[in-house]
Amino acid sequence: MALSGLRVLELAGLAPAPLCGMILADFGACVVRVDRAPRSAVAVDVQGRGKRSLALDLKRPPGAATLRRLCGGADVLIEPFRHGVMEKLGLGPEVLMHENPRLIYARLTGFGQTGKYAKSAGHDINYVALSGVLSKLGRKSENPYAPVNLLADFAGGGVLCAMGILIALYERTKSGKGQIIDASMVEGIAYISSFLWKTQSLGFWNRPRGENLLDSGAPFYETYRTSDGKFMAVGALEPQFYEQLLKGLGLDSDKLPDQLSFSDWPEMKKMFASIFAKKTQTEWCRIFDGTDACVTPVLSFDDAASHQHNKQRSSFIKNDQEEISPRPAPLLSRTPAVPSLKRDPFIGEHTEEILLEYGFTKNEIAQLYSDKVIEFNKPKANL
Numbered sequence: 331m332a333l334s335g336l337r338v339l340e341l342a343g344l345a346p347a348p349l350c351g352m353i354l355a356d357f358g359a360c361v362v363r364v365d366r367a368p369r370s371a372v373a374v375d376v377q378g379r380g381k382r383s384l385a386l387d388l389k390r391p392p393g394a395a396t397l398r399r400l401c402g403g404a405d406v407l408i409e410p411f412r413h414g415v416m417e418k419l420g421l422g423p424e425v426l427m428h429e430n431p432r433l434i435y436a437r438l439t440g441f442g443q444t445g446k447y448a449k450s451a452g453h454d455i456n457y458v459a460l461s462g463v464l465s466k467l468g469r470k471s472e473n474p475y476a477p478v479n480l481l482a483d484f485a486g487g488g489v490l491c492a493m494g495i496l497i498a499l500y501e502r503t504k505s506g507k508g509q510i511i512d513a514s515m516v517e518g519i520a521y522i523s524s525f526l527w528k529t530q531s532l533g534f535w536n537r538p539r540g541e542n543l544l545d546s547g548a549p550f551y552e553t554y555r556t557s558d559g560k561f562m563a564v565g566a567l568e569p570q571f572y573e574q575l576l577k578g579l580g581l582d583s584d585k586l587p588d589q590l591s592f593s594d595w596p597e598m599k600k601m602f603a604s605i606f607a608k609k610t611q612t613e614w615c616r617i618f619d620g621t622d623a624c625v626t627p628v629l630s631f632d633d634a635a636s637h638q639h640n641k642q643r644s645s646f647i648k649n650d651q652e653e654i655s656p657r658p659a660p661l662l663s664r665t666p667a668v669p670s671l672k673r674d675p676f677i678g679e680h681t682e683e684i685l686l687e688y689g690f691t692k693n694e695i696a697q698l699y700s701d702k703v704i705e706f707n708k709p710k711a712n713l
């Protein structure tokens with residue numbers, strides 16, 4: 331796999347850093363999740379695919395020293411705490427990169443390492459809000475709406491941090507040096523939204539929230555309820571595709587207002603809604619599948635995994651626990667990701683083997699264990 335041989339240490343976090351680590355693991359990196367010891371009752375990481383877990387108490391000096399030693403043999407460290415936490419533990423970049431100048435030290439936070447909010451708590455919705463993007467999301471006359479925690483945590487956070495790591499790794503092949511990555515989710519989501527910023531001058535966002543072309547204002551970029559309580563998604567933007575939408579709906583464009591007549595959009599929506607409400611989702615699929623009308627069913631997770639198109643591409647995988655999840659993307663032709671099909675690791679499941687691999691002796695491991703700095707957790711204990 332593309333990233334085989336890459337050694338990554340991921341300090342356990344809530345949602346963004348686990349995705350970042352999972353992406354690297356899916357593409358072949360050897361990812362160790364450093365979990366807390368003493369361990370909490372429930373693991374919060376549900377994105378542990380392909381990772382191993384080491385349970386280590388960083389608050390104890392021998393625990394922090396253990397992480398320092400691990401970082402000496404690692405390529406990448408991902409840390410998900412607010413600014414100052416790592417410094418307080420004596421594990422700041424100046425310490426770890428002094429000991430290993432090739433280390434890529436990725437700091438994945440909401441607000442970044444500097445600025446007024448650097449030390450404040452926050453979650454996805456706060457980061458999307460501060461980026462400006464939340465002000466654009468939502469339906470007409472309603473409050474701004476955060477689309478679950480996809481935008482900041484995952485798109486602007488986990489994915490962009492993984493990209494930063496890969497860029498730094500590429501640069502390291504030339505300079506031989508690591509670097510610090512300050513991955514702020516506020517900036518990540520702002521960057522992802524460059525299209526929104528740059529289309530302002532084209533008048534894309536001149537109207538109030540929920541009344542524009544791509545924010546549920548237009549009748550031809552909207553979802554519609556079907557007679558069986560399901561939905562269809564319509565994205566017929568270009569005139570030639572809009573024409574096919576009208577044809578599928580049984581409408582004659584000569585008898586309708588112009589596609590871009592904003593003032594007619596609310597009425598057009600009502601008309602489209604009443605037509606879509608007359609047939610089931612399956613019936614609409616029969617009408618639109620194979621056309622260029624840009625009309626697709628809104629699928630549940632179960633339906634998405636079993637949809638013919640997704641099945642043809644093996645877009646979803648099943649692990650040995652029969653859990654279905656999305657296959658890693660994108661597909662690389664020669665070295666595609668080969669995701670692990672095993673269950674996620676238990677906290678502390680691989681503590682000993684990881685420490686041995688990083689050069690600790692059995693005696694040193696026994697000492698750390700008797701000092702309660704590390705924990706072991708054999709699978710049977712969790713069953």
Ligand SMILES: C[C@H](CCC[C@@H](C)[C@H]1CC[C@H]2[C@@H]3[C@H](O)C[C@@H]4C[C@H](O)CC[C@]4(C)[C@H]3C[C@H](O)[C@]12C)C(=O)SCCNC(=O)CCNC(=O)[C@H](O)C(C)(C)COP(=O)(O)OP(=O)(O)OC[C@H]1O[C@@H](n2cnc3c(N)ncnc32)[C@H](O)[C@@H]1OP(=O)(O)O
Nearest residue numbers: 344365366372387388389411412439440451452453454479
């Ligand atoms: C919307 C999403 C989040 C979704 C996640 C949800 C799935 C979960 C969130 C809450 C969970 C529920 C809750 O915990 C209650 C139940 C618990 C039960 O066990 C399970 C059921 C629960 C209902 C549970 C269910 C779910 O799991 C939840 C609902 C997001 O937006 S995620 C993005 C968040 N933001 C960031 O990641 C940005 C950067 N990070 C931060 O800003 C902060 O970390 C954050 C997130 C604000 C948390 O702040 P906190 O004060 O908790 O941490 P930090 O200041 O960063 O400091 C970390 C401290 O921990 C020490 N530490 C770390 N590792 C170790 C170690 N190995 N050993 C010892 N100590 C360690 C570290 O030294 C720090 O200590 P200090 O505070 O003393 O400095």
